[in-house]
Amino acid sequence: MNDRKPIFYIDDQKCRNSYSCVRVCPVNAIEVRAQKEHPSIVPGRCIGCGLCFIACTPRAIEYRDSREDVKKLLASERKTVALVAPSIASEFDDITDYRKFVSMLRALGFDYVNENSFGVDLIAAEYSKLFNKAEGKYYMTANCPAIVKLIEKYHPELVPNLAPLVSPMIATAMVVKEIYGNDAAIIYIGPCIDNKDETFLYRDGKLVEGVLTFIELRQLFNEFDITERVVKMSEFDPPHGHWGALYPLPAGILQAAGIKRDIAVSGVITAAGREDVFEGINDFEKYIDTIHHHFNLFFCHGCLLGPGMEHHNERFRRRALVRQYAEKRVGKLDKVQWQKDM
Numbered sequence: 001m002n003d004r005k006p007i008f009y010i011d012d013q014k015c016r017n018s019y020s021c022v023r024v025c026p027v028n029a030i031e032v033r034a035q036k037e038h039p040s041i042v043p044g045r046c047i048g049c050g051l052c053f054i055a056c057t058p059r060a061i062e063y064r065d066s067r068e069d070v071k072k073l074l075a076s077e078r079k080t081v082a083l084v085a086p087s088i089a090s091e092f093d094d095i096t097d098y099r100k101f102v103s104m105l106r107a108l109g110f111d112y113v114n115e116n117s118f119g120v121d122l123i124a125a126e127y128s129k130l131f132n133k134a135e136g137k138y139y140m141t142a143n144c145p146a147i148v149k150l151i152e153k154y155h156p157e158l159v160p161n162l163a164p165l166v167s168p169m170i171a172t173a174m175v176v177k178e179i180y181g182n183d184a185a186i187i188y189i190g191p192c193i194d195n196k197d198e199t200f201l202y203r204d205g206k207l208v209e210g211v212l213t214f215i216e217l218r219q220l221f222n223e224f225d226i227t228e229r230v231v232k233m234s235e236f237d238p239p240h241g242h243w244g245a246l247y248p249l250p251a252g253i254l255q256a257a258g259i260k261r262d263i264a265v266s267g268v269i270t271a272a273g274r275e276d277v278f279e280g281i282n283d284f285e286k287y288i289d290t291i292h293h294h295f296n297l298f299f300c301h302g303c304l305l306g307p308g309m310e311h312h313n314e315r316f317r318r319r320a321l322v323r324q325y326a327e328k329r330v331g332k333l334d335k336v337q338w339q340k341d342m
Helices: 020-024 053-056 067-075 098-108 118-133 147-152 156-161 166-182 196-199 214-225 252-256 274-291 315-334 335-340
Strands: 006-012 062-063 080-084 112-115 185-190 212-213 267-272 294-298
Touching: 020 053, 053 062, 067 185, 067 214, 080 098, 080 166, 098 112, 098 214, 098 315, 112 118, 112 166, 118 166, 118 252, 118 315, 147 156, 147 196, 147 274, 156 274, 166 185, 166 196, 185 196, 185 214, 196 212, 212 214, 267 274, 274 294
Parallel strands: 080 112, 080 185, 185 212, 267 294
Antiparallel strands: 006 062
C-alpha cells in the first residue's frame, strides 16, 4: 500500500511565495530557481523534520496522506492493529479518558489497539545495556527518524555512532506481528510525519503498513462522526507499557530505562529541539573525546510538538499531560505480567 511519493511537497496552487519554508528549513532542502514560479522541496536533501509544514501559513506544503490506504485496510478481511504513541496524552486532551480514545479507534474499524509504550520499554532496556557496555565508544540515540536522516545525509562519518537499535515503533510492531500473525496490518498513529518514511526501511514497508498522524486521525474521526459520546470505554490490548509512556518527554526514554537525568551520574546528555540538536551533533563530532557522554537526541522537544499534531505550542503544559497520563497507566499496570511480557 505504501508508495514513494515525497514525504513533503508544495502545492503550487496554494503557494503565495512567502518563502517562510525556505527560511525555516535547517538543511537548505527547499530551493528557489529563477525559472520556477514557486519554491520546490529537494527530497534528497530533506530530513523530514516538518518545520516547513508548520511554518507555511497558507498550508501550501502538504505531506503524503495515508487516510485512503488505511480505510482500504480497515475495510479488508485482514486483522488491523492500531499502534498508538503515548503522545496522545498531549494531543487528545479534549477526550476525557484514554479508554474512550481506545474505543473510538475500535469504532473506526481497528480489531486491536496496542500502545507503543511497551516497545519503548523494550528499547529503553536495550539502551541501558548498550550504554553500560560501550567501553569508551559513545552513541547517539536512533529513535527520531529526522535525527537519523540528518546524520546519514549530513554527518555520514557519525553513522557508526548511531545506536544499532530500532525505534520503539518498529520494536512494538515486531511484537505485535508475533502476537497477531504476519498477515495482521499494523497502522502506527503518532505525532511524527517522518515515521511515514521510516516504515519503508523494514520488510519493504510490510511491517508497519501505514502511518496516521494525529491530524489525519482527527480527520477520520470527523469523517465517520466518531466522538466519545457514542462509545463505551475499553482498554488497550496487551502487552501493556510501563514508564515507556513517558517517551514523548525529551528524556522520557532515559527515565523508562531507569537512567538518571543528572548527566554527572548517567553519562547521557539530552538535546531536544532544532538549535540544541544541531549544536549537540556538531559538538559530538568535534569534541566527543572531551565530552565523554552519550547523546539522546530528539528534533521536536521530544515527541510533544511533532508536525503531525494539531497545535505546536504549550510545550510545558503538554509535558504535564504526558506525565499525568503515564502515572495513571503505571498505576493500573500489572507489573508481574509486564515483567513476563518483557
